[in-house]
Amino acid sequence: xxxxxxxxxxxxxxxxxxxxxxxxxxxxxxxxxxxxxxxxxxxxxxxxxxxxxxxxxxxxxxxxxxxxxxxxxxxxxxxxxxxxxxxxxxxxxxxxxxxxxxxxxxxxxxxxxxxxxxxxxxxxxxxxxxxxxxxxxxxxxxxxxxxxxxxxxxxxxxxxxxxxxxxxxxxxx
Numbered sequence: 001x002x003x004x005x006x007x008x009x010x011x012x013x014x015x016x017x018x019x020x021x022x023x024x025x026x027x028x029x030x031x032x033x034x035x036x037x038x039x040x041x042x043x044x045x046x047x048x049x050x051x052x053x054x055x056x057x058x059x060x061x062x063x064x065x066x067x068x069x070x071x072x073x074x075x076x077x078x079x080x081x082x083x084x085x086x087x088x089x090x091x092x093x094x095x096x097x098x099x100x101x102x103x104x105x106x107x108x109x110x111x112x113x114x115x116x117x118x119x120x121x122x123x124x125x126x127x128x129x130x131x132x133x134x135x136x137x138x139x140x141x142x143x144x145x146x147x148x149x150x151x152x153x154x155x156x157x158x159x160x161x162x163x164x165x166x167x168x169x170x171x172x173x
Contacts, residue, residue, distance in 0.1 A: 002027055006086045009060065011078055015142040017067045019076050020053070022060060027088055029058040033096075033117035037063065037088030044071045047087060053113035053143075054120065064113040064142070094118050096125075103127060106169050108134030108157075112143060123150045131155070132172050138163035 006025030014020045027037075031052055038047035048071050054062040067073050078084070094114075097103070103122050105115045112133050119129045129152040135141045137160045147154045156164030157172035165172040 001088055001090055003085065003087045006084050008078060008080050008082045008084055010080060011076070013076070014064070016137075016139040018140065018142055019065055019067070020142075021063050021065070021075075022056070023063065023084065023086065024060050025086060026059060027086065028055055028061040031055045031061055031089045032093030033121055034094035034114050035089040035091045036114075037086050038090060039063075039075065040085035040087070041071045041074050043074065046071075048072060048075065049090075051110070051114040052089065053116050055117055062113075064110070066110050096121055098125060101127060102130065104130045104132070104173075105152075106132045106134075106173070108169055109136070109140070116143060116146060119147055119150055119152050123152065129153070132157065132169045134158070134169040134172070135163070136160065 004025050004027050006023045009024050010022040012020050036049050036051040038049050040047050050063045050065045052061055053064045067076050107115045122129050131147050131152045132155045134157045137158050141163050144154050155172045157169050
């Protein structure tokens, strides 16, 4: 793990209160699925822990975050080409079970992003990947197409029933 000044390449809204940020930094080469980074936001003492969604290459990675307070609100307003103080990668990574032919990945809300890199790695091993994603409502749904482009089978659950199965991911399963 390391502290690095990284460059924001993109910072786009992808769903209700949810943003996708592409970050350029050397730490990408040591990242694994399931890890996270701590981001320092100017004007705030505490760093924000945000899971790694995707490792694009040895110098770029993607995070997806939800605006839940003043710090993440400020992050959502940060423009491209801005430098960002990032500490990471942190945490244990997900194990990859190469002996399995099929995996089921389950996540909801901000628990969805770290599953994407995991799904990518299983698909690179030519494994069948089933993904069940849960959200509050249709406006909060994101990354369905991205999982499908990997070749994963995707099922959606929303608490209000506005998209997919009504209820939780357990109801969808």
